[in-house]
Amino acid sequence: MQQLEALIEEARVEKAHAMPVQSLALSENEAEVNRQMQICNACRYCEGFCAVFPAMTRRLEFGKADIHYLANLCHNCGACLHACQYAPPHEFAVNVPQAMAKVRGDTYAAYAWPPALGALYKRNGLAVALAMAAGLALFLILAIARNGSLLQAQLAGNFYAVFPHNLMAGMFGAVFGFAVLALGMGVTRFWRKVSPGHATAPAVGEAARNVLTLTYLDGGHGEGCNEADDKFTLARRRFHHFTFYGFMLCFASTSVATLYHYVLGLHAPYALTSLPVILGVLGGIGLLIGPAGLLWLNLHRHPQQGDVNQRPMDRGFIALLLLASATGLALLAWRETAAMPVLLAVHLGIIMALFATLPYGKFAHGIYRTAALLKSAIEKRQPNRLQLGSD
Numbered sequence: 001m002q003q004l005e006a007l008i009e010e011a012r013v014e015k016a017h018a019m020p021v022q023s024l025a026l027s028e029n030e031a032e033v034n035r036q037m038q039i040c041n042a043c044r045y046c047e048g049f050c051a052v053f054p055a056m057t058r059r060l061e062f063g064k065a066d067i068h069y070l071a072n073l074c075h076n077c078g079a080c081l082h083a084c085q086y087a088p089p090h091e092f093a094v095n096v097p098q099a100m101a102k103v104r105g106d107t108y109a110a111y112a113w114p115p116a117l118g119a120l121y122k123r124n125g126l127a128v129a130l131a132m133a134a135g136l137a138l139f140l141i142l143a144i145a146r147n148g149s150l151l152q153a154q155l156a157g158n159f160y161a162v163f164p165h166n167l168m169a170g171m172f173g174a175v176f177g178f179a180v181l182a183l184g185m186g187v188t189r190f191w192r193k194v195s196p197g198h199a200t201a202p203a204v205g206e207a208a209r210n211v212l213t214l215t216y217l218d219g220g221h222g223e224g225c226n227e228a229d230d231k232f233t234l235a236r237r238r239f240h241h242f243t244f245y246g247f248m249l250c251f252a253s254t255s256v257a258t259l260y261h262y263v264l265g266l267h268a269p270y271a272l273t274s275l276p277v278i279l280g281v282l283g284g285i286g287l288l289i290g291p292a293g294l295l296w297l298n299l300h301r302h303p304q305q306g307d308v309n310q311r312p313m314d315r316g317f318i319a320l321l322l323l324a325s326a327t328g329l330a331l332l333a334w335r336e337t338a339a340m341p342v343l344l345a346v347h348l349g350i351i352m353a354l355f356a357t358l359p360y361g362k363f364a365h366g367i368y369r370t371a372a373l374l375k376s377a378i379e380k381r382q383p384n385r386l387q388l389g390s391d
């Protein structure tokens with residue numbers, strides 16, 4: 001053990017002296033990842049845990065782009081922190097999930113589009129609160145301005161009597177379109193920076209499978225992540241699945257309703273047994289269970305795991321998802337009562353806040369991690385010039 005520690009220390013010191021120029025170009029958080037990767041590259045105990053370590057073994061040096069790629073490839077499962085013999089209080093202070101999380105947060109801001117709005121990642125809790133206040137105020141005022149009151153009987157669940165369809169489609173289409181554009185521009189900049197290579201069909205298939213099944217939240221052994229302590233749990237993977245598939249079902253519900261409206265000429269309100277309502281209810285339930293579980297896990301996570309400064313961003317996004325699903329289900333339950341206009345205004349205000357903050361909050365992690373997983377799948381199929389790794 002002492003020999004191994006001496007080797008690691010030697011590698012760390014040698015590296016620091018051999019690459020002064022490159023190290024100078026790194027930010028403090030990036031330099032910390034660089035330092036820890038030098039130690040891990042000498043140790044390699046965690047090689048089978050996730051995609052980060054095989055990618056690490058393909059490199060002897062870690063430039064900015066490498067570090068950004070590895071940081072977004074890390075799922076913050078905690079396995080390598082809880083298994084590490086060099087974790088704090090050891091003097092090497094190796095804490096890979098925390099170091100990666102800090103850089104990951106920096107990359108969201110660095111690649112954000114337009115660049116000036118990248119600062120919103122740093123003040124995301126405030127951004128979410130302001131977006132929610134603005135969204136709620138906008139729709140409550142609009143409802144009163146259009147209808148003279150927030151309580152109206154005998155609308156029979158007709159949302160368009162409160163806000164015309166074209167008005168809602170125009171407003172949400174514009175904000176959602178901007179969110180897609182901003183995220184697309186950001187991830188394109190990231191993609192170019194990390195020089196991914198050519199995406200073949202098998203690589204795309206593998207990346208898609210890893211995204212859809214969240215392979216790397218299994219801790220590398222199938223028993224799951226570490227959360228509060230050394231115990232393994234699949235809870236985070238399962239709650240992520242509820243959240244992701246709940247979100248997709250809600251998206252499918254809106255898409256089907258749009259087809260009904262424009263293609264079939266069938267206008268809302270739709271019956272409880274109709275496809276848009278069934279998809280929306282299933283999605284809403286998923287978006288209640290998933291975010292509630294993720295919030296519970298986030299509140300109980302080991303303080304050394306991840307970057308505590310990003311917790312307001314994590315919790316702000318989770319809260320928006322929870323509120324979106326709770327108000328959506330409440331709107332469905334009471335859509336034929338006099339409370340429908342106020343419930344509709346509140347639900348739309350929260351959805352607007354969710355859409356407006358999508359490109360500058362926690363949602364970005366899904367987009368950047370997907371890109372990193374695709375690069376990983378491409379890289380695995382390329383020759384390993386070091387021939388040292390196990391992949």
Ligand code: SF4
Pocket residue numbers: 039040041043044045046047080081083084085086087094096
């Ligand atoms: S995290 Fe610790 S145990 Fe794992 S490879 Fe790095 S130094 Fe080794």
Ligand code: SF4
Pocket residue numbers: 046049050051052053073074075076077078079080081096097100216
């Ligand atoms: S925290 Fe999990 S995903 Fe991240 S590097 Fe460690 S083992 Fe891999």
